[in-house]
Amino acid sequence: MYRIQKFLTSKLFVFSLLCGLFLCILGGAVFMRYIFSGIPPVYEMEEYTPSLTSKVFDRNGKLIHEFSIEKRSVVPLEEIPVDLQNGVVAMEDRVFFQHAGFSVRGILRALLNDIVTGRAKQGGSTLTQQLSRGVFLTQQKKIIRKIREIVLAVQIEHRFSKPEILQLYLNEIYLGSGAYGVKAAAKRYFNKELSELTTGEAALLVGLIPSPGNYNPFANPQRARERRNLVLQVMHEQGYISAEDLQKAKAEPLPEKEPTPDGDKPGLYFIEHIRRILEPKYGTETLWKGGLNIYTTLDIDQQAVAEEIMNKKLQEFDAVIAKGMGIEIDPNDPEADTHKADPGEENVPPREEYPRLQGAFMVRDVKSGAVRVMVGGRSFTQSKFNRATQAKRQPGSSFKPYVWMAALQQGYTPATLVKDLPTMFYFDGRNWHTFDENADLYSLDLAAQSFIGSKAFTVWVPQNYGGRSDGWITLRRALEKSKNLVAVNLIDAIGARKVIDVARKAGLTAPLPPVPALGLGVAVINMDEHLAALTTFANGGIHTDNYYIERVEDNNGRILEEHIANEREAFTPQNAYLLINMMKGVVQRGSGAAANRLKRPIAGKTGTTQSHRDMWFVGMTPHTAAAAWMGYDDDTSQEKYHWTGSTTARWWTEIMEQILKDEPADDFAVPEGISFSYINPNTGKLATPTDPNKFLEAFKKGTAPTSF
Known part of the structure; x- marks a missing residue:
């Protein structure tokens, strides 16, 4: 006993204690350096620009196309429905307006769940943590990443207000089917603007957040309905909606028909033509992710008329040719199946066995050269070759x-x-x-x-x-x-x-x-040049060249280029x-x-x-x-x-x-x-x-x- 007391009061003990303390501090410093080395400066979020959709407009300001890798649109918080904001807070982070970036209670609950299940599955993340992970960090479930997520969340909370964080979150969150942010999701699932969403539709979008694939209303309608109703129930329990609103929203039908892709919507040959102009100039990254606003010369209403009439007339000519081959087709229905004149004859030839005439049509302003209509063929999905600009034909x-x-x-x-x-x-x-x-x-x-x-x-x-x-x-x-x-x-x-x-x-x-x-x-020339x-x-x-783009703006409205008459x-x-x-x-x-x-x-x-x-x-x-x-x-x-x-x-x-x-x-x-x-x-x-x-x-x- 005496020896122990003597050792504790000896210089060796003091030295050992100091060394241990130094090593702990050094280890902690190295560990914290390692933690912070993987965290980007939070001020970058002020300049953070997510992958945005570049929009194409016709001459009258109608939106006619979007270039995007991710379907995304950034909108201010005041344009996002209150029901959608409340639903996100209710389901994802009910103490969002009280915490400083992370929730100890949520972390302990998630940790306990992970221990019980034996898997790192439960998130326990606040909205701020989810935002930091979505913008700066990976989705990999590791302890180091979780610590960095918390540190970064605290920094975000210190630098930004709660409304700013909520706005960033609602514009960043992935909601499935390529839709990033609530505006793109509203368009993707309901073909609506945010302002047109009902309470039930807002709840469905909120329900997608944990697992967009599992709660997709087109792939899993029953799960989507149950999840939406759960969101509505939680919103009611937390006082965001009344009992009457709850029942009304639960009775809303789910979207049944998935919006179709572009298909043969009017103007696709024109869109592809301007892509070939802009992509080499600005680069793929800027065109597809930079949120450009591209104002073109196209008149989409005239374009639709031209495509419809040209296809109808060429289909009538096809019917004449097919009839000469013993094939009957409906001249008024380009999608109609073909059949032989004798209905009892076997081995009916498919549509492809009769030749299909092609056509091209183009309209421009005489004085300025602005191209109003460009039809490069009968179907862009079947042939992307533009006969108005790429084909060389004898005139x-x-x-x-x-x-x-x-x-x-x-x-x-x-x-x-x-x-x-x-x-x-x-x-x-x-x-x-x-x-x-x-x-x-x-x-x-x-x-x-x-x-x-x-x-x-x-x-x-x-x-x-x-x-x-x-x-x-x-x-x-x-x-x-x-x-x-x-x-x-x-x-x-x-x-x-x-x-x-x-x-x-x-x-x-x-x-x-x-x-x-x-x-x-006898020479061969292009239609657009002719x-x-x-x-x-x-x-x-007076000669003026054809032109297709009036101006291009960046996502802040700064003009990058503007047509100058020549x-x-x-x-x-x-x-x-x-x-x-x-x-x-x-x-x-x-x-x-x-x-x-x-x-x-x-x-x-x-x-x-x-x-x-x-x-x-x-x-x-x-x-x-x-x-x-x-x-x-x-x-x-x-x-x-x-x-x-x-x-x-x-x-x-x-x-x-x-x-x-x-x-x-x-x-x-x-x-x-x-x-x-x-x-x-x-x-x-x-x-x-x-x-x-x-x-x-x-x-x-x-x-x-x-x-x-």
Whole structure:
């Protein structure tokens, strides 16, 4: 006993005690350093930006799409229903407004449960702890993580007010099906805004918090109902709702039908197009998680009309083709199953066994270039290939306006007589040449015989559609009748390089071969570029590129980019007007006559390629321009059905009847330097006062004919 007392009073004991104490302090310091090393600075939460949904709006401010990895929207607390706030507090942390970030009672209860069950399952976390875990920490159930969670929760409580913490929590919490935050969840489960939620719907969202998969109303309706009712019962017991409200909310039905994915909602080709523009510019992270607000040029109402009508008309053409194959389909139902004409026949072919026509349609503002409608095909879900922007197709005769503009630049007038005569071209290995232009078709055929079999020469004899030539006709009438012979003879007379120069100034960038057949549209071009180029003529010779995005804002409303108009004078307003005035004749008296039904001034041009593989119509008012195309992706010919650009003009007209219904029926403005004279449409000379066929033609001043 004496020895023990002596040791306790000895220096060795004191030293040992001090060493032990030092080691404990050192160990504690190391442990706390380890704990704090895994905790980020709490001030980062002030700048914390969760993964947000980027929203896409049409020209009228309608929300048309959302880019998101997680469905999430951040809203202030005052916009979140009180029932939803109360339900969360009642179920997840009833002493939320009293504790300092953690609850000792809750931790002890959870610890006891874990000991009894032998599993680290019970959470015991306050809302603040859940928030710290959701923002900064992992979900792994470890003691170290739990300690860090408590420390961080205390720091959060010290730095933020209770309403701020609750707001962060309600915007951060995951509620299943990709929905983060209560606003996204309200949209996901009920297709409603937060302000529209009922008490029962708010309780259902609260019930999802512990296990969104188990309490999903679409996957487990019975569990979801029981959980919702439990939330309501707890809210009643804690005085948040009355007994009457409790019974009323319990009687509410659960959502039965899960909201469908985008599917073929209108405008998906346009959405994909702007994604291809913005993603390389801002990066995937910013576009899909940055909460951008993207204001576009699209008119979603016009887009929906265009898609519906185009699909309906192409389905009618499909029915004609299918019938020729012995297959009957409902032309009014694109989703209808096919069946053979003989109902008793076995091995009924599926829908895919008859070819489906494809189409594209695009509308833009003449002056600004803003794209209002973009239809890249019949179904985005079936084919994401955008035929309005990605497909390169031959434009056929819709290319002829470039040739006619080149002629105007070389001094031709709409009344100039041009030759609609058979012409034989031959290629000597370097250049194209013509035979005697005065020879008849028989003589040309005879002359060609000497070249047959020669590898050094290529002979080409173009023809008009239908095979008829009219000799010499006015430049106007040649365009109205879409004369192929006139087009190639003009190129031969003025040179293919001048036509290419016109096309380049108008806005075409595609390779254009310097050959006589260029006037017949043998080059391959994109619809969007072709439409923008032809619109240059309707805009008084001023070219504007197509554009799709008005402005982009970040999630704080700061403007990241904004469209700035970029105009370029490509042609004189006088030449542009003369061409547009002739293109009006294509609609009034020529191949685009279907558009006359709109009863307004329209300039247009049809186009049909060899063997009817591509069928175009491009039409313009002074305010709006639109292009339509139909054909097959694999270039299948439809010559047997006699479909042409005039066929396309019919469904173009049906769409534009809706799109133009509120647009004033203005005519193209006549620029200074234009005069009008009555001419004889057959001779191109001045008409006599008594001439029954006289036609009022436009000319640049000083170029009108002077003889009768």
